[in-house]
Amino acid sequence: MEVRRDFHEQLNELYAETLRMGSDLLETIEKTRLCFINLDRELADEIIAGDDVFDAYIDRLEGGGLELLARQAPVAVDLRMIIVIMRMAQHFERMADLCEDIATAVKHIPSDYLSTWIREAIDEMARRAVRLVERSIECFKERNVEMAMELDALDDAVDKLNRKFFKEFDRGREEDLEVAVRVVMVSRFFERIADHAVDIGEHVRFMVEGTISPT
């Protein structure tokens, strides 16, 4: 027997909506990767225009979460799930903003200006970031704490690539300064995206186990 069925249905819908937002976001990050490596300005415009979708998602998820908190007095796992959904919506939205930032940077990089090493290095970082985000959504979907706790280690590789990138520029490569700065920022944006995925892993652990501080 189950009571509070309406409430649980609303909560399940919120959960499904979070997964939809995650899935749309994942697609956007992948598009952003392609946008950068191909310096595809059309795709950049598409990504920038698409950010509204995520603003709408966050309105629905935060609004829905607030309503359930206010009207249903959720407790235990239900309460934690609502809190986590609201936090995830924030993370997703920021990741989408970072994609928008990357797309904006792409529009300022001349199309014949990207050397192969930069393209490859960013591509590698972006692919890893995509995989991290994918896994963070997966562990939320599966309520898998073990997988969530692996994200941090996966993120180390992204951090390393980001640092390596700075060093490469140090060695006096002859990229134009403005382009160099933009590329470094793009690297940093992908690195931030990966960080958000790690945070999501922590939230998943809170949702499943109720533990507040990460060990």
Place this chain on the structure above:
Amino acid sequence: MEDNGDGHKMQVNNLTMYYGDFKALDDVSLDFASRHITALIGPSGCGKSTLVRCLNRMNDLIDGSKVEGEISLDGENILGPGYDVISLRRRVGMVFQRPNPFPKSIYENVAYGPRLVGIKNKEKLDSIVEDSLKRAALWDEVKKILDRSGQSLSGGQQQRLCIARVIAVQPEVILFDEPCSAIDPISTQKIEDLMAELKKNFTMVIVTHNMQQAARVSDYTAFMLVEEQGQPGRIVEFGDTNTMFTNPSDKRTENYITGRFG
């Protein structure tokens, strides 16, 4: 009072309780912290009212009731032979589900208990009545109508009158058995505020069907359950209220408080 605010005012150890052949509680152990509020929650028939009625031996009044185990008040077993039940009920007062003022004036309802213990001095009685009504957050509403019948008050006021009546005999523990289930939401909130205030001086136990009420007012929560029909009630989980409502450790507690049964 012997307690220091940190210790346990009452302790229930391995309590088993029967109504005739029917075992209503099985091996219940639970400590009630001094000057804190402990809530007992659980589905109907889980034994929470039975347990709370053991704490001032109200069940003695029921034919065929029998208890095994130990309940101590300040370390003394109240189930022991020759224990003075009358003084127990003075030390452990009770507020019931339905407000039950005596068919007497508001004043007499509160003065009744003190008179019973031999206080006759009018000034002394006046001051106890005023003080008790103030502590029950009812004084301002009734100070001009003290001679009116207690039963003429609204349900919520009647319940606060009953609380004042309990306070008037200066108990150490107050048991609340579903104190708000028969009164309106604003009165409910007043009683919840009142309980928070009374916590400074009294140890309280509340049985409630309203889980949010338990979450709002109590410091500790015990979840009781009858696993299968005909089985006795048992404590499934006991813990601080915050943990019980954010991260209970027993799946059965979680299922109950989130409304997912079976």
